[in-house]
Amino acid sequence: MLTIRHLSKTYANGVHALRGIDLDIPQGMFGLLGPNGAGKSSLMRTIATLQDPDQGSIELDGTDLLADKPATRRLLGYLPQEFGVYPKVSAEAMLEHFAVLKGVTARGERRELTEALLRQVNLWDVRKRKLGSFSGGMRQRFGIAQALIGSPKLVIVDEPTAGLDPEERNRFLNLLAEIGEKVVVILSTHIVADVTDLCPRMAIIGQGQVLLTGEPREAIRSLDGRVWRRTIDKAELDNYRARMTILSTRLAGGRTLLHVLADAPPEPGFEPVVPDLEDVYFGRLRAQATARAA
């Protein structure tokens, strides 16, 4: 279990990126969902000991992760948002190089480890190919292979599915789910479906604060009977916005589809919707925006 308490960070430019984050993250896949700028990468980098918080603590099964950074890094696998590789080096050679950096210096052991990891991420057949020739999905799977060197207890992946096509995304998420059977995996994403499809637990963060944490299913259930939809002309949108709590708007066949939060049908013409995690997500972000504007 990863326990985060009162974590805060203000950057030198005055941006208050983390505002007292409290989270309990058990074994398995944990989705950290939030829009761009919410503070996800700041949180991931802090857990990965790449930057210090101003305040707060992070413990893994009772061990203080911020106290001994080299020790923490041995427990940890990290796939950053911008994962650079040498394009002219083969997958196999690069992974061996990463293994050396992680302290796997015995040649035989390193060979075995490299083979096992490349097989696990399904890149064994292309191990001699240069990384520069890899597709986005292959590169991300390679990123996971390097994160798994040293059998980490905690794996952090920061927005890994952005830019992947649906098939590659599926393949990547399945791989993460397998890893999540054994260790804590934190998946940071702004893609709601990544969390719906994969994460038994999650948190939504916005403007450096935890807006909700728990099971996606429970969060969705809390909206049962409270989400309504209607298709309107785009020109009417401001009028509706002034009168109702709009969760989301989507263009559908040249018109605008509204999802509205209300305890009863807001007006004739609205029909009930079976809520989903997007409704939860937009609802929380909206409530935060409203509270901050007040």
Ligand SMILES: Nc1ncnc2c1ncn2[C@@H]1O[C@H](COP(=O)(O)OP(=O)(O)OP(=O)(O)O)[C@@H](O)[C@H]1O
């Ligand atoms: N090193 C830094 N110095 C100053 N401000 C920063 C720094 N890193 C991030 N920020 C700011 O902190 C806020 C949170 O950024 P962060 O990258 O943690 O968010 P995010 O949720 O990961 O979003 P994104 O998906 O866009 O990376 C943003 O306003 C960002 O501009």
